[in-house]
Amino acid sequence: MSGNTFGKLFCVTSFGESHGPAIGCVVDGCPPGLELSEADIQPDLDRRKPGTSKYVTQRKEEDKVRILSGVFEGRTTGTPIALLIENTDQRSYDYAKISQVFRPNHADYAYIQKYGIRDHRGGGRSSARETAVRVAAGAIAKKLLREKFGIRVRGYLSQMGDIEIAFKSWDEIDRNAFFAPDASRVPELEALIDTLRSEGDSIGARIEVVATNVPPGLGEPVFDRLDADLAHALMGINAVKGVEIGDGMKVAAMRGTEHRDEMTPDGFLSNHSGGVAGGISTGQDIVCAIAIKPTSSITTPGKSIDSEGKAVDMRTTGRHDPCVGVRATPIAEAMVALVLVDHWLRNRAQCGDVVPETPRITG
Amino acid sequence: MSGNTFGKLFCVTSFGESHGPAIGCVVDGCPPGLELSEADIQPDLDRRKPGTSKYVTQRKEEDKVRILSGVFEGRTTGTPIALLIENTDQRSYDYAKISQVFRPNHADYAYIQKYGIRDHRGGGRSSARETAVRVAAGAIAKKLLREKFGIRVRGYLSQMGDIEIAFKSWDEIDRNAFFAPDASRVPELEALIDTLRSEGDSIGARIEVVATNVPPGLGEPVFDRLDADLAHALMGINAVKGVEIGDGMKVAAMRGTEHRDEMTPDGFLSNHSGGVAGGISTGQDIVCAIAIKPTSSITTPGKSIDSEGKAVDMRTTGRHDPCVGVRATPIAEAMVALVLVDHWLRNRAQCGDVVPETPRITG
Amino acid sequence: MSGNTFGKLFCVTSFGESHGPAIGCVVDGCPPGLELSEADIQPDLDRRKPGTSKYVTQRKEEDKVRILSGVFEGRTTGTPIALLIENTDQRSYDYAKISQVFRPNHADYAYIQKYGIRDHRGGGRSSARETAVRVAAGAIAKKLLREKFGIRVRGYLSQMGDIEIAFKSWDEIDRNAFFAPDASRVPELEALIDTLRSEGDSIGARIEVVATNVPPGLGEPVFDRLDADLAHALMGINAVKGVEIGDGMKVAAMRGTEHRDEMTPDGFLSNHSGGVAGGISTGQDIVCAIAIKPTSSITTPGKSIDSEGKAVDMRTTGRHDPCVGVRATPIAEAMVALVLVDHWLRNRAQCGDVVPETPRITG
């Protein structure tokens, strides 16, 4: 109820602050019999972790995950899988001086108003560090989707500031630290980061996530639509301010003749709807996108208040990403994967033995 | 779990098909002691109902709501409030001919793949008619917010196709059938609808919703962030393909110096974040927007398949809105209200007696 | 959260007061494709309804159920099934005089302390009338269990006051108004009721419920054990004060050599555990029992207080059952059925494709 559990059948309960002893989660509801070890999870954590290039924060967190339960002799047992990541690089002295002031556009002020108390070290629970946990849980979801259900979830950076990057191929994405789908554009991105660093500024970004080979029938028809649950999952990522499915916000200006996805015996003729109709997957690719705001922690001073309500001028130091969107691709993939696994299981519960008479068309 | 219940503390369980005997819901978790009668709910239903102008569908549903329980001597008792709306204008013969074919961009095909069976009369459960129920439940939420918590939730149409409508005043909205915040623009909207009707086409729209006087502290820090739950609520409305909080998708191109909302002892200097930081309300106005796709049911024929998978050419007749966005404003308001009530109660449960030492600044 | 929804995958949301316009529920999560009509539900309601013999209350409620949604052309569609029972015999004038006093051992005083308001007509929400709704929902669960999963749930009256009734056969139960498994004992029960009526007193009872052909594997290992969920379901029935699984409270005095159920290739040698081990069904019969307190509404005057806290002498008139246990058998069956359906679906979600290598032994 305090909102630290995600999912209804494949449930992830997250815990931990950026500067406490550890962060982690409990994954409850993973089917038994899946081969699983830390080696299945670590690669996704490594994709997200800070310090991998000079274009992201230079904090050095190892993000080493340990499985504490739920796996026996290399396979899941159907019982809760606890994942633990110990915090190692926690220079909380960096944060001591901000304990009595509120960083603009951070959760600091909202936290103190809500709880009357906050762990000011690195944002505590509101730190982007918490997303490591989601990536870890998502790695299990992704493996389950891939190996048991045949579904693949992948994302990429499609925009940073004014730089829009057209999709070239999935192979490009692993060849650069930006998750850009066209590696030839990377020098532009690097130049932008360099400029921002020198100007004490930051920039927003846009990420696309695509899930392929999703069967039709996932999602519930009214409140817990597949797209609604994707929106919940994606808007719940730190710094996300917009979520789109298929054509997204552009549909406001579109006509019905242009937007509708016609069907033929050989499949759909387009995918404007992003693979979801009436809240239920159609069998086409699930396509969604998020916009991530520019990092709020910048070195250009800004106006704020302190804990007594007095005006202060605030300049955030510390080691921050000029573009938090750069490391967000694995997080967005993880959240989409968690939604899909959850709905796959929900669908199996209610409609597990349905054999539709209407033939399935390809996506 | 089948997704027909919304909310965790203020729970709405919806039921009913467009062409069955009735639609309705159970509202569980409303605090006791609220004055309530059908007269508090009917006006919002009347705002949404079809047939009110020539610019919306000419179906004539009375949408007369009846309270079946949970109210005694004019006040809520704390027990479930059941709301019932009987269906009156159910020309299901209109739909008989489409029972064996799938309307493009509708849920028809996805339903049959999921359930192996579907109520083809008017879309059954996927019909926009179901949203009447949300409006009814939302009217209770809005009253509770207004009278007990001092919060007001209002929406308006900000775009239809290429026509963007700048906000003029809340008073304008009730003066036209489009919920447009500038009544002087209505002739343009009417002309567009007329054109679409003659062309057998439809158009998308954009709706903004604003909640004022929201206290800081609503929302949970990780998965069930206030913005994440708003996204879930809004993306769960039929035909919505994008959700934005504050600056929304535009943040992808913004800089930190531009986007961050600075604070002073006299309040925030801007509201780019839409009233939510780190998933928790800041005390500023909550500002969100949705994009609604063009109506899929249009009279221009389109390619589709029938229940045996064979190609058909499909021309949707029946009485449909050329722009479903026109009647969506009350629905969006209702969903935002339901989220806010739910989080208000969740916050009272966990932090009910917190008295923050930091003074509250104005929004 | 306000506790009017039962189940996690097969969810029943109950509403209605005894003297309002109607009671009813929404059943969400029923798999599609089940043949269903009112005729499947009414018989169980008729078994529970008052006025069927002179040994129960003489209120005359028709308890006529109507299906409002979720069924199309005689089969469930996978969407919410709303059930409505209108109240017909609501002599609320009977209750006007008790509006300012609290009946001893009733929920009256607790309600006013909790909600600050109560619907005093017939107990409002705390009325046993609400259990009609559970019986109606349970009838759907029972049909699903029987026809799709091969499971049968049946109950009987095993004790009323000092009269203990040994199980003779299931056929006997339908031959008498007491659900006694040995019709030859009925004259004793009738005599006891007559005595209680003349003495202005009431009596407790014990009900057993047995589920046969339950597969092994239902139930979750820690909190939501099958037996824990049965206890929740059964203790949640009005007037129940004790719940037992298998040997129940007697195990406190038993030895391990006596209690343990040994296994052979031909099956279990005993069923002291009532079909549940470690919270999970073993494949044996599920056996549980409840004790129901004597009716609190009796004509012998008792001490109480009024709404100002002053002492009053209270004599409950109205039409009450001398033994509420008499009509409780269908309710207990319904609750057990709801638990089993829910866990069957939960198990299908998580372990749906498990094929255990160990052969299954018979119960």
Next chain:
Amino acid sequence: MSGNTFGKLFCVTSFGESHGPAIGCVVDGCPPGLELSEADIQPDLDRRKPGTSKYVTQRKEEDKVRILSGVFEGRTTGTPIALLIENTDQRSYDYAKISQVFRPNHADYAYIQKYGIRDHRGGGRSSARETAVRVAAGAIAKKLLREKFGIRVRGYLSQMGDIEIAFKSWDEIDRNAFFAPDASRVPELEALIDTLRSEGDSIGARIEVVATNVPPGLGEPVFDRLDADLAHALMGINAVKGVEIGDGMKVAAMRGTEHRDEMTPDGFLSNHSGGVAGGISTGQDIVCAIAIKPTSSITTPGKSIDSEGKAVDMRTTGRHDPCVGVRATPIAEAMVALVLVDHWLRNRAQCGDVVPETPRITG
């Protein structure tokens, strides 16, 4: 959904197997501002832990708890509190030989039928070791109840086999390893344990739990009654086969004149109902009891089957309690405390500002 989370507002998610690296839980929903350290939790763990006297199992688990999150500068922050207990004494070789056979009356067979796989080391997830986690979470609940809400929860052993122990005083309980409320009876209990050990047998027990100073109004009127949730919590403890509230199973033989709790301006005249009426607390003491079956692991050989379904004769060795009931008192207290905290918060959410006009009478 897989049932490893307890509570709706004060949520405990448990993980870990008896012979894995660690067990633990995440407590989500604890209000902010509670002073908390490991020193508040350890004493209850020490009360439950094995090896404290010769009358319980001689396994030596330190049960040292560590708080990983949710506490900052000695106070809870309102964020998830993760608790970790590392396993130290895990002689799993003791269990290797039972990997291919099923212990009678254990969950072994049910697990393999459900999951197709099981962690056979010490019962894995079904081990009583998991209850340490509940005791740890319960210690937080107990502290919150005591310090913030003024409620106290205590339990005692009232019966072991044929030995019934009348309540003498709460002070006695801490003076003996049996949690007996009359220390003069301890020699009898010791003698019984000695006899059982020599005979290779075990014995059942009965535990009472009493909560004092509970305000009226906790509990929801229909499914999630306070007593129903207590039954769920208590029946969910390993080896529990019966749960009673107030007079419990005895009510089946009682009369209304005898059972009803009359009220006067000075309070209730009796507490047969155990402090709950209509599912809601009345302000009297909450009184409940459980029966715990005799330990299934005994040295007297018993019939069973192996993983191929063949007959085996089974003699459980290892270090087991002759009476698992001896160490169950802290577990039962913990579960009752968790239910009360949860309902206290639920009540605050929905009825937080209710001021009943009727004066409160003492319990």
